[in-house]
Amino acid sequence: MIPKESSCFRMATPSFEPPPSLSVPTDNVIIVDGSFGCALVVQTRGSSDWFWCSSFGTCLNALAVELEVIWSALNWASDHHLNEVSIVSDSKILVQALNLKKCPDWHLFATFSSVLCLLSSFAVCNFFFVK
Numbered sequence: 713m714i715p716k717e718s719s720c721f722r723m724a725t726p727s728f729e730p731p732p733s734l735s736v737p738t739d740n741v742i743i744v745d746g747s748f749g750c751a752l753v754v755q756t757r758g759s760s761d762w763f764w765c766s767s768f769g770t771c772l773n774a775l776a777v778e779l780e781v782i783w784s785a786l787n788w789a790s791d792h793h794l795n796e797v798s799i800v801s802d803s804k805i806l807v808q809a810l811n812l813k814k815c816p817d818w819h820l821f822a823t824f825s826s827v828l829c830l831l832s833s834f835a836v837c838n839f840f841f842v843k
Contacts, residue, residue, distance in 0.1 A: 736798040738836055742785045743800045746777035752785045763788075772819055778803040779823050782810070786830040786837070796836040807841040 739757040754763040765788060782799060789797045801807055809816040815824040831837050 736800075736840065737838060738796040738798045740789065740794045740797045741800060742789060742797060744778070744781045744785050745802065746774065746779075746781045752781055752788065754785075754788065775803065775805060775817060776820055776823070778806050779820055779827065782806065782839075783823055783827050783830070786827060786833070790830060790833040795834060797834055798838040798840060800840045800842055802842055804841045807839045810839045 741755050741757070743753045743755075745751045751766045752764065754765075756762075765784065767784070778801060782801065785799055786797075799810075805816050809824070810827065813828060815821050
């Protein structure tokens, strides 16, 4: 994605606990979405702080946008020194590909490889699919 504009905000709300239907093993959860640009929401279990970031630009296709937002989420987590993180996405194809460490489309190879390299920054990084 070629970002045209982006923003990131910190908010405070009541303590976060993920819904019982989403069992994540880490305290840091990043929910990503590439439906209308790039958006991510970061929440830490037991904390009242949460962050959200968004950007928009141009991309090859919907899968490329979703991968771009996952890359952005991992960069954000690394920049903020998070050691363990769970990424939640509505892209079943990407979640499966990342869990298998197998690129789903050769057009995405460069960004996919960058995501795989970023994974070494974390002690734990899980990917979950949600509808």
